Amino acid sequence: MTRALFLVCLLALAPSAQAQFNLRDLNINKLIDTAKNVGKATREIDEKDEIAIGHDVAARLVGAAALVNDAHTQSYVNSVGRWLALQSERPGLPWRFGVLEAPQVNAFAVPGGTIFITRGLLEKMRSEAELGGVLAHEIVHVVKKHHLKAIQKGAMAQLSADAAGAALSNVNSEARSKLVSFGTEIYSRGLDKSDELEADRLGVVIAARAGYDAYGLPSVLQTLQAMNASDSALALMFKTHPTPAERLAMLSERMQPTLDAYSGQPQLRERFIQQVKVAR
């Protein structure tokens, strides 16, 4: 490759680094370093860094809302979640599931295997299959690294390429703290719609593999659809997800055979009511 072509490729790879270079006094060593860092920022983030980033993001999120003060409910939701996660493609992650003391209706996943559901959403559920459907949707976000990839993409757009590379691999850097703030913001902006619909489709499969009635998630979506859309408890969920109607239509179009084949599996209504001590 000629040097000119190499530079064109390099600059195309590193749009945010481009502005830093004056083409008349190129420092070739600096360019080589930057090329290495671009590689670092665009490569797959390894599992150790994924878990560390998720740990920082989870700490910020829990700082904004406490966990429900009921060890029994927490332990039940955690065991349902872990059972589901064992059926996923990444059973070995340090999975943990918690209920947040928040009246809003929502659930979200943090890179590395931490998943939260709000008390507001738990109160709307009627069976373990419904809880399983929602947790399985969140498990897919972790398995497919939806948030991690959004954080990485955002870091590439906002930080220079070398800073993004450093932030993704250095726990204590200032850039890392910016990255975690960016990661926290994703939860108020939402993922791409295609990621949400993928989480619905594959979530239904994980719930069915775990032995639940595959209609758990559709059933929760129907509950949400029946609620008043202007209810402030739904605002964030509706802002960050496609509408329940759109999600139900996609599931019906793409997943009907799976839903029907596994619709006879247990819903576990009684066990859910007994185990979850929330206002209803």
Ligand SMILES: [Zn+2]
């Ligand atoms: Zn989602």
